Amino acid sequence: MIAGALLFVLLAPFVGVPAVVLLQRLHRRCAAWGAAAAMAAGLAVLAPFVPRVLAGETLVARWQWLPEWGLDFALRLDGLGLLFCGLILGIGLLIVLYAAYYLPEKDRLGRFYAMLLAFAGGMLGVVLAENLLLLVVFWEVTSLSSFLLIAYKYEAREARVAARMALAVTGGGGLALLAGVLLLGQVAGSFDLSEVLARGDVVRAHPLYPVILGLVLLGAFTKSAQFPFHGWLPAAMAALTPVSAYLHSATMVKAGVFLLARLYPVLSGTEAWMVVVGGVGAVTFVYGAYVALRKDDLKGLLAYSTISHLGLVTLLFGLDTRMAAVAAVFHIINHAIFKASLFIAAGIIDHEAGTRDMRRMGGLLRLMPWTGALAIVAAGAMAGVPLLNGFLSKEMFFAETIGHPAFDGAARYLLPVLAVVGGVLSVGYSVRFVHEVFFGGAPRDLPRTPHEPPRWMRLPVDVLVALVLLVGLLPQVMVGPILLSASAAVLQGEVPAFRLAIWHGFTTPLLMSVAAMLGGLLYYRFRHVLFALHARLLPRDGGQMAFERAYRVAELAAMRAMAWLDPRSLPAYLALLVGFVLVLGVWAWRGGAPADLAGPLAWGSVDPLTGFGLLVLAVGAGGTVLLHRRPLVALMLLGVAGLMVSLGFLRFAAPDLALTQLSVEVVTVVLLLLALRYLPQVTAAESGAARRWRDAVLAGLGGLGVAALTFAMLTRPFETISGWQIAHSVPGGGGTNVVNVILVDIRGFDTMGEIAVLAMAALGLHALLQGLRLPPAAGVASAQPGEGLPVMLAMLMRPLLPLALAVSVYIFLRGHNLPGGGFIAGLVTAIALMLQYVAGGIDFARARLRWNYVKVLGAGLGVAVATGLGSWVFGRPFLTSTHGYVDPPVLEKFELASAMGFDLGVYLVVVGTVMLCLTELGAVSRSGRVGG
């Protein structure tokens, strides 16, 4: 029952959002009725529960949301929630009515009511939430929808800036609140309000209490426009008056103090609470009241007055006595009522007179007597005139300032004096509001001649001022019960006995009130003196301008910083990357357990010959880098380095690798030379010396780092896999050449992949270069066919070809047991063929070698795959190898493994790849079809 009702109250406004958008198509009045229905329905549904809540019950309804997580979608209705629901929905209804008249006829109202309802829904969510996270969620909903409401007149730049500022301040505060609530839930062990409220002691004793308090208060203070976060509220006066009347008097700004009230049992009761909340409240109370008087804009005055009154409520919570909390709740009610009516009245005046500038008004009471009278009564309540509701709560406030336990000695006068000063200031601006607008001569050049508004437009003021009077005259009857139950909800315990009455006898508070009244009148009378002093001594206040300026400065600073952080250049990125990696590497080594770079193994020794080889290698590698702008020289040095590497392989007993490396070197040099034909002989240095030094340092450090790590790794005990390979080479693969057995048998599948990649690379090159024609780079002699070819070499090469081919067959066949194999044989064959091209010229060679190398590639891959599949025929997995010995006539006995077929595939692919690259690259500068 209660669950359904609460859900209905919460959802009704949200359902109304699309409804009013649709209804406005019928008529703007339909939209108004729709919005009113959503609010009224909420009130009607809540009505049956009022007696139970007033009796002190807390009604909770929950639905599973994230059950494993202990998060429920839970709503709660207690005295405080009921009070706020009443304010939100009751005043909301009046605002709906008012806005229908306030907004111009041509506005269809749908958009306005949709936003208003979304906001009302958000507010209801905040006050009804049982789960703290839910509260934050709806808190942000109010920030977002208020942003849209303030910017309703988006054509006006002022409204846009104000909306952005309001969103930035309150939304930012909301995120702080989120952080605070997360911590609070963590510390209290639950997000359920009922449980959190019961664990105040735990929270206050926790070391994180100051952080939680700070974050939550940041949320509350930004929302309630407390000093120094108050700037957005006066700026938000650019919004439509119905919006101001609703958001900035009764609801949105009250959310902050609502939060203080909600979490009062958890967070209050410490010195930090009293100092921060009380201090901020007191400063805001006096500051707001002082600035209010200086505002010429009707709504500006009301805005600062709101700030001041919210400060008063905050101060009351900060006083941290039980009675002060009751007074705070009471003042929340009173302020909502009289301030809403004042805003609405201000809107009517603005609407009728066409301006909000008080300096141009005067004597309006004659022109609009009824509205004027109502506004004067409401302003009286704002000033705290007896018989009106504002007087009662102000009286309670004065009473609480006297004899506060935290102040003694001379300090005990501090609070009462502050209260009276604040009172004087508020009387001052109230008097100004009444005097300048309704009395004091005739209006000066108003755009329109004001008269009484339509009856229905004035109805909200009628109702609210009637409440001001009723509460003022019959407080116990009107608000006694709800105040009691709301205070009980705030205090979560015994509510001190209080008596709401107009007359308490001649007491000190009454004296203070009288003093404030008289002081206020005097202050208003001599305000010009003060203004002059202010203009001389204090700077202009411009919260909004400051905000905008800060925004621009931040944007500029961010852009400056980015220009520096984000140079958009690849070399810079690379340098950064390498630099960071170096730092990380050093950090990681030093961060771990302390260890020497050198491990336990012996370093070994280097004989002079090897040392010399290493030196040549280093010179070759370094020279390549240094002379890379002269490609031909660099290529030669690269060849030196390659040669040293292959000698190194030989030195460390890896003849296979040496052979491979050697043939690869030859092929590389030839192919690179072909490619270099199209590049300039010398390239100019484009980077400055500083950058080259930076890069050199980075590269040097990187090299040192890698060397150090390799050293560290090699000097530690390490079990290699080569033992296993050697042990299994003969029994498993039938060959004594381990390298070859690994290639074609043990890791045959890898080789399969590799030759596929080789073939693909060659095909890719073929596709890229086919049809491409480039002139050689400047400075490279372009040889005519047959011209300048080395005759001697050509003559020598032709008979050498069969010999070379025979060698390659020999290497291929013996590969399984002695250095050699398909890969090397392929390279040898390719070199032999390549020499024919080099010596005889491309036309000569092409006329004789009419092979299509693409097909050679395909054949190679085909043979390799077929060998692999062959083992399937015998029911073994792919590429399983078998071997046996054949003893052919003439030749020596040699071993024939099935892997040999695979090796043949490798051989063909290598030949095909190299020759394809060669013929394609060689033919780029020639005309005609290439590639066989």
Add this chain to the structure above:
Amino acid sequence: MNWQLALPEIFLSCSAMAILMYGVFARPERSFVMSSMLAVGALLLTAMLVLSGTPGVGYNGLFTVDAYSHFAKLLILVAVGLGVVMSLDYAEHANMQRFEFPILMLLAAVGMMLMVSATSLMTLYLGLELMSLSIYVLAAFARDERRSAEAGLKYFVLGALASGLLLYGVSLVYGFSGSMSFAEIGRAMADPKTASPGLTVGIVFIVAGLAFKVSAVPFHMWTPDVYEGAPTPVTAFMGTAPKVAAIVLLVRLLSDPFGALLGQWQQLIVLVSIASMALGSLAAIGQRNIKRLMAYSSIGHMGYALIGLAAGTGAGVRGVLIYMLTYVFMNAGTFACIIAMRRQGRNVEGVSDLSGLGRTDPAMALAIAIFMFSMAGIPPFSGFWGKYFIFTAAVQQGMWLLAVIGVLTSVIGAFYYIRIIKVMYFDEPAPAFDPRPASLSFVVGASGLFTTFFFLFPAPVVAAAEAAAKVLFR
């Protein structure tokens, strides 16, 4: 051998090959749309295979299927699917409707699925490279356009360096621990006899290589340039699925084999996370190009996701997964809107081009607003929940500083997201965009609905993420 474990991956690879064959032989003018459709179908079937798969370890410990990889794979498949759909219309306008496009995305998807199932450094590297190589090509796919070619080249050069770094790290780890398998490495780490600073260096290099893919500071440099230069659907793709794969892999790597060294990598992740959040939010402020802005925003988001990893708990991992889920949808939706920003057939990318969109195209403006609010982490949108689970995990571990910095940077970040909303709703309207194709509307609508209503039904997603996280932290 339980080869069916990799059935989804095998199926997807074979589908990619089959579509490739189709593309080669089909008529060129139809092949793009048709192969895209086939690709989406293949992704759907793969997702079903993933769903029907059973957990287990196969291929000699190289490959693992568990709740964790399930979650990540489904997310990746959804993200890739959205990517393919988003590129349909764009490719036709940008004159890049070649059938290789969806195939490269499928191959990248295979790579990513391998990554999230990897329990060996070998599988890890293979998956990573398959993904990266596909994306290098995709980034330069509009090869007639200078910016795209430049983006592809930059990404390739830097990416190759990062891959090299990762590989070097792998070899160091192998050298010092003697194994590639996560389980074996884990044992070597835990044993003080075999643990050595060399291992730490190896880990750091691997983390750096992965951080590059995640585009976390300080390995983020490529992101803005590549995001801006690559064709927009490719940017959208890069911003979603690969990020998921890389971060999921990073989480598994650091919590499974390197879990014993929590104390050492934790500081690194915390630093990276803070730097990413700070840079992401500060740098986005001054950006005028919306793709560049999204690049910085994604850097920031990765910073948030890494908070969950830094927490080093099951709750943290759960947070990471949920964060990535919400991130994928926000990002896909936003990019679908960016792709739809086209006037007279030409794509525009300036934030100012969105001026007055609230009046010229209210639906799209609303969608962008939802995505922006969600990215800013404002409740009730899904982005808030991602942040919520992340921050809670950090707070539970007592990492207050991280959580507080996270909140601070999200406040700063909220500025630029809200600026976009301000431009859309309050600035003078620019000329309207071309009509939005149905494929983009679909992506925008689906992402928008998810982002908005996630808060109503988070329980199943959270439960799935919880189960996934339990795999790593029991």
